[in-house]
Amino acid sequence: MSGLKDLEIGVMFWATGNPVETLREVKSLGVSVGQLGVRGDLRLEGAAEIWREALTQENFTLVTVFCAYNGESYADGPTVEATVGFIPRSTRAEREQRTKDVSDFAAEIGVNSIACHVGFVPKDPADPDYVAVRDVVRRICDHAAQHGQTFAMETGQERAEVLLGFLKDVDRKNLGINFDPANLIMYGTGDPILAVEVLSEHLLSVHCKDGVWPPKLPAGALGSETPLGEGAVGMDKFIAKLKQIGYKGTLNIEHEIDDLEQKSKDMRKGVELLTRLRA
Numbered sequence: 641m642s643g644l645k646d647l648e649i650g651v652m653f654w655a656t657g658n659p660v661e662t663l664r665e666v667k668s669l670g671v672s673v674g675q676l677g678v679r680g681d682l683r684l685e686g687a688a689e690i691w692r693e694a695l696t697q698e699n700f701t702l703v704t705v706f707c708a709y710n711g712e713s714y715a716d717g718p719t720v721e722a723t724v725g726f727i728p729r730s731t732r733a734e735r736e737q738r739t740k741d742v743s744d745f746a747a748e749i750g751v752n753s754i755a756c757h758v759g760f761v762p763k764d765p766a767d768p769d770y771v772a773v774r775d776v777v778r779r780i781c782d783h784a785a786q787h788g789q790t791f792a793m794e795t796g797q798e799r800a801e802v803l804l805g806f807l808k809d810v811d812r813k814n815l816g817i818n819f820d821p822a823n824l825i826m827y828g829t830g831d832p833i834l835a836v837e838v839l840s841e842h843l844l845s846v847h848c849k850d851g852v853w854p855p856k857l858p859a860g861a862l863g864s865e866t867p868l869g870e871g872a873v874g875m876d877k878f879i880a881k882l883k884q885i886g887y888k889g890t891l892n893i894e895h896e897i898d899d900l901e902q903k904s905k906d907m908r909k910g911v912e913l914l915t916r917l918r919a
């Protein structure tokens with residue numbers, strides 16, 4: 641992360657087969673740092689070479705490589721529980737291997753942190769799925785450590801206290817979290833500002849995303865995303881809290897909507913908002 645300013649503004653974006661074009665699109669938002677998402681269907685063979693060249697050519701810094709998996713869906717609470725991360729038993733082993741492969745890819749392009757949603761961790765430490773997921777996370781941490789990488793779990797699908805207990809139980813020095821304030825609201829898991837306080841020692845990176853609380857009906861529905869500054873997070877409070885705990889990493893704007901033109905407009909406004917708040 642050398643050469644980066646404290647609280648430098650970045651963007652969370654997804655890898656394509658044309659890294660130069662993708663990086664230029666991201667840079668058009670006025671940033672030159674970010675987190676690269678790698679979907680389950682992205683071919684990793686030969687990818688490191690073209691990404692390394694593109695990053696050098698475009699003078700772009702990646703702070704994290706995020707891993708997503710084939711078959712995941714964020715449609716509603718029960719679907720997330722059934723499909724995301726290491727909870728589904730049928731894909732657990734292949735997703736563990738994929739994460740290790742993505743760690744290798746990240747190492748080849750000089751990125752020292754990987755991240756993913758591990759899924760809904762059960763509250764009960766005796767639950768067989770809790771034990772299995774904890775052991776997967778340990779093995780991924782140990783793999784990442786060989787590359788000198790940290791492994792960040794995305795927040796939001798469980799309460800901060802549950803996540804804190806899980807981090808302690810996994811007990812690996814290179815494990816931390818990628819804090820996403822909007823997820824806590826959209827999943828209805830708690831006040832994100834209080835959660836920053838609880839998890840402050842473990843923040844490796846953050847998403848700057850905004851959203852609203854889940855509707856009362858239908859049961860299991862999730863809240864929805866909003867442009868930065870228009871949801872329930874309170875971006876001013878969030879950035880103030882990050883400063884207070886001494887967080888100096890990047891502020892990665894994340895915004896996942898289908899309308900790409902609107903997405904660019906929203907993200908540009910997000911960069912403006914964060915520029916004011918980080919000052």
Ligand code: MG
Nearest residue numbers: 794820847894
């Ligand atoms: Mg996020």
